[in-house]
Amino acid sequence: MKAITDILGRYGGVNLLPVAVAVLAFLVIGAPSSWVTLTVAGLAMGMMIFLMASGLSLIFGLMDVMNFGHSAFVSFGAFVAASTLAALSGWLGADNIALNILALVLAMAAAIVAGLAGGWFFEAVIIKPVYKDHLRQILITMGALIVAEQIILAVWGGTPTAVPRPAFLEGAWIIGDVSIEIYRIFAFALGLSVYIALGMVLGYTRVGLLIRAGVENREMVESLGFRIDRLFIAVFMLGSGLAALGGAMWAGYQTLISPSLGAEMMIVVFIVVIVGGLGSIHGTLLAAILVGLLNNYVGYLEPKMALVSNMILMMVILLWRPNGLNPAIK
Amino acid sequence: MSLLSLKSMRTNIGQYAVLHDVSLEVPEGGVFVLLGRNGAGKTTTLRSIMGLWKPSPGSVVFRGEDISGLHTADIARKGIAFVPENMGIFGGLTVEENLILATANGKFDPARLDRITTLFPALKTFWTKQAWSLSGGQKQMLAVARAIIEPRALILIDEPTKGLAPAIIDAMAEAFREIAETTTILLVEQNFEFAKSLGRDMAVIDDGRIVHTGSMKDFIANKALQEKLLSLSA
Numbered sequence: 056m057k058a059i060t061d062i063l064g065r066y067g068g069v070n071l072l073p074v075a076v077a078v079l080a081f082l083v084i085g086a087p088s089s090w091v092t093l094t095v096a097g098l099a100m101g102m103m104i105f106l107m108a109s110g111l112s113l114i115f116g117l118m119d120v121m122n123f124g125h126s127a128f129v130s131f132g133a134f135v136a137a138s139t140l141a142a143l144s145g146w147l148g149a150d151n152i153a154l155n156i157l158a159l160v161l162a163m164a165a166a167i168v169a170g171l172a173g174g175w176f177f178e179a180v181i182i183k184p185v186y187k188d189h190l191r192q193i194l195i196t197m198g199a200l201i202v203a204e205q206i207i208l209a210v211w212g213g214t215p216t217a218v219p220r221p222a223f224l225e226g227a228w229i230i231g232d233v234s235i236e237i238y239r240i241f242a243f244a245l246g247l248s249v250y251i252a253l254g255m256v257l258g259y260t261r262v263g264l265l266i267r268a269g270v271e272n273r274e275m276v277e278s279l280g281f282r283i284d285r286l287f288i289a290v291f292m293l294g295s296g297l298a299a300l301g302g303a304m305w306a307g308y309q310t311l312i313s314p315s316l317g318a319e320m321m322i323v324v325f326i327v328v329i330v331g332g333l334g335s336i337h338g339t340l341l342a343a344i345l346v347g348l349l350n351n352y353v354g355y356l357e358p359k360m361a362l363v364s365n366m367i368l369m370m371v372i373l374l375w376r377p378n379g380l381n382p383a384i385k
Numbered sequence: 386m387s388l389l390s391l392k393s394m395r396t397n398i399g400q401y402a403v404l405h406d407v408s409l410e411v412p413e414g415g416v417f418v419l420l421g422r423n424g425a426g427k428t429t430t431l432r433s434i435m436g437l438w439k440p441s442p443g444s445v446v447f448r449g450e451d452i453s454g455l456h457t458a459d460i461a462r463k464g465i466a467f468v469p470e471n472m473g474i475f476g477g478l479t480v481e482e483n484l485i486l487a488t489a490n491g492k493f494d495p496a497r498l499d500r501i502t503t504l505f506p507a508l509k510t511f512w513t514k515q516a517w518s519l520s521g522g523q524k525q526m527l528a529v530a531r532a533i534i535e536p537r538a539l540i541l542i543d544e545p546t547k548g549l550a551p552a553i554i555d556a557m558a559e560a561f562r563e564i565a566e567t568t569t570i571l572l573v574e575q576n577f578e579f580a581k582s583l584g585r586d587m588a589v590i591d592d593g594r595i596v597h598t599g600s601m602k603d604f605i606a607n608k609a610l611q612e613k614l615l616s617l618s619a
């Protein structure tokens with residue numbers, strides 16, 4: 056293991072893992088056009104999972120809260136966006152790109168607002184009474200996830216809900232014999248933008264500095280005169296808002312969503328947070344891209360092994376790096 | 386009037402009573418040393434003052450105000466800095482970021498920064514390095530520098546010499562002497578040689594109780610008392 060670590064370290068460290076996986080997949084798959092399609096799909100999927108998981112990583116790292124209800128915000132984001140898009144279907148189908156974009160922006164904004172408001176309520180009512188008690192956190196947040204699923208069932212019904220897409224995101228770009236879905240490019244660009252924005256906030260603002268310090272040592276941040284409990288609420292809301300945005304993007308990707316969406320995504324989101332390293336946005340991005348790529352490559356080569364591949368990835372990474380790929384605490 | 390008064394302070398950690406009856410008067414100015422054997426309650430005393438563990442019953446009076454019920458952040462804002470035993474350095478942050486986080490408004494006061502880099506020149510050398518890459522002595526320097534980056538009335542320092550090389554300990558003692566000219570230091574220490582070179586007043590804690598208070602000068606002169614309270618050979 057040490058030899059592998061040393062070699063990786065010399066050529067860019069864990070950042071090279073997704074590249075290594077992609078190169079290996081190219082050799083195994085053989086057909087370049089299929090490989091490009093799968094790689095783009097994997098990157099897009101990775102970015103959407105990154106949106107869902109990045110907030111949870113910060114919540115885990117900063118607040119030491121095991122929030123199994125996080126994926127409820129993914130579900131709410133997906134359904135709120137779907138309803139908004141359905142209500143604005145006239146704009147979506149209009150032969151006017153400005154109206155198309157406006158409908159999309161409103162749907163994403165509605166999902167984020169739902170996530171922020173839900174996050175505030177969730178932290179104040181469900182999380183606050185169980186700080187520093189992991190067992191009760193697991194029980195109560197699992198319970199909250201079930202309740203959230205039932206609320207979605209009551210409001211949106213049990214039959215799968217269709218998610219309309221704006222006209223400008225439909226279709227694909229054909230380059231030679233390679234077909235690249237426009238929606239995937241959009242999902243990748245949005246995820247990358249959020250990653251850069253989060254990086255700027257964490258790296259260059261005082262609030263970001265406090266979050267990074269709080270992930271490492273909450274007591275010391277308080278001893279320097281900062282009320283970290285107030286920061287907790289803001290981070291929880293941010294995390295929930297991002298999860299809702301991820302859910303909205305996922306809804307557009309799937310085009311058909313069911314109330315069990317959150318529970319289905321929960322395992323993948325937790326794998327990404329653990330593989331990436333708690334509290335690390337960069338680690339979460341790396342892990343999300345790895346999971347996205349692996350899912351698509353393995354799904355193409357051996358469909359039944361797609362979900363198992365994530366578990367195997369987690370086991371291998373944790374055997375190699377018990378604290379994840381790029382943990383916030385060194 | 387004392388700068389800090391601990392009155393019949395008792396602290397429980399879980400179901401265990403660690404401090405039974407701690408009463409102490411820390412005068413303004415100089416270095417006040419709290420000595421004691423391992424597990425006597427020295428660290429718990431400092432953490433109770435900072436509100437990291439809540440004393441109950443008993444009170445902590447700072448500049449005439451009872452601060453025992455306040456949140457740790459509010460206690461810090463009253464002008465008390467804390468340098469814990471593990472130094473509390475944020476390893477993922479650079480030296481600069483560790484220091485700027487401790488400033489009141491996110492900006493350095495050039496005069497204070499100049500004083501810090503004169504006291505601890507190594508910090509300037511590693512200014513942009515992540516703190517986890519520093520040596521133990523450099524981390525301790527950073528922890529102390531962080532405590533004095535803003536004007537403070539009192540600095541609580543927990544065993545700063547633990548695991549440090551003798552040369553670093555000497556440099557640290559020199560820095561503490563200079564800091565104590567303007568700020569009161571409550572120093573918890575097991576290294577008696579280091580403590581006696583700095584302390585003006587002192588107390589000894591044993592089994593969660595203050596068993597002796599007085600001047601360091603008198604304590605140094607009384608070998609029998611040292612032997613009795615600290616098991617130091619005469």
